[in-house]
Amino acid sequence: xxxxxxxxxxxxxxxxxxxxxxxxxxxxxxxxxxxxxxxxxxxxxxxxxxxxxxxxxxxxxxxxxxxxxxxxxxxxxxxxxxxxxxxxxxxxxxxxxxxxxxxxxxxxxxxxxx
Amino acid sequence: xxxxxxxxxxxxxxxxxxxxxxxxxxxxxxxxxxxxxxxxxxxxxxxxxxxxxxxxxxxxxxxxxxxxxxxxxxxxxxxxxxxxxxxxxxxxxxxxxxxxxxxxxxxxxx
Numbered sequence: 001x002x003x004x005x006x007x008x009x010x011x012x013x014x015x016x017x018x019x020x021x022x023x024x025x026x027x028x029x030x031x032x033x034x035x036x037x038x039x040x041x042x043x044x045x046x047x048x049x050x051x052x053x054x055x056x057x058x059x060x061x062x063x064x065x066x067x068x069x070x071x072x073x074x075x076x077x078x079x080x081x082x083x084x085x086x087x088x089x090x091x092x093x094x095x096x097x098x099x100x101x102x103x104x105x106x107x108x109x110x111x112x113x114x
Numbered sequence: 115x116x117x118x119x120x121x122x123x124x125x126x127x128x129x130x131x132x133x134x135x136x137x138x139x140x141x142x143x144x145x146x147x148x149x150x151x152x153x154x155x156x157x158x159x160x161x162x163x164x165x166x167x168x169x170x171x172x173x174x175x176x177x178x179x180x181x182x183x184x185x186x187x188x189x190x191x192x193x194x195x196x197x198x199x200x201x202x203x204x205x206x207x208x209x210x211x212x213x214x215x216x217x218x219x220x221x222x223x224x
Contacts, residue, residue, distance in 0.1 A: 004156075042213075042214025042215050042217065043212075044214070092156070106156050
């Protein structure tokens with residue numbers, strides 16, 4: 001099994017550009033989430049989904065959109081990139097929202113906005 | 115919002131030494147989790163704690179869920195070079211959301 005796959009691994013954007021970070025899991029997990037990780041800080045939740053067709057906002061949702069059309073995929077869209085969105089982004093999945101762990105993380109996408 | 119205070123921020127230790135780190139919260143959590151992150155990788159779950167007072171081991175790692183449900187600690191015994199990395203605590207609240215500590219960077223002196 002591939003687990004949680006994120007693409008791309010690295011990306012440089014100009015301010016105002018849009019892009020989509022891809023996340024796919026092959027474990028039939030219901031719960032998926034997106035985090036950003038900034039230096040000296042813990043991971044912060046951006047958006048999450050408890051199942052196909054259902055998404056909700058996390059702690060820092062502004063500037064990001066998500067959709068969950070299938071169980072496997074949970075893309076994160078930056079609508080108009082800003083330098084403040086320079087960060088490392090992690091996608092995670094677990095069996096369900098009620099399971100007590102985000103057990104599987106992707107390798108991350110390192111995004112730089114110039 | 116909820117906050118987790120994780121300490122220390124970094125540790126320099128000799129190989130073979132024991133390591134201890136902890137997290138405290140202003141809020142009660144239902145679950146405490148400890149992760150390790152290697153450079154260029156996502157966090158990997160080490161230990162999960164589900165009940166106040168619970169003490170759980172995973173090899174040389176031992177973690178406890180504090181009785182007040184507002185704190186947890188992680189101990190690593192007889193550290194080895196592959197223990198280097200950043201260790202994160204995370205607490206799961208009543209809304210099933212994970213709140214993360216800022217991490218403890220473990221560095222082993224040559």
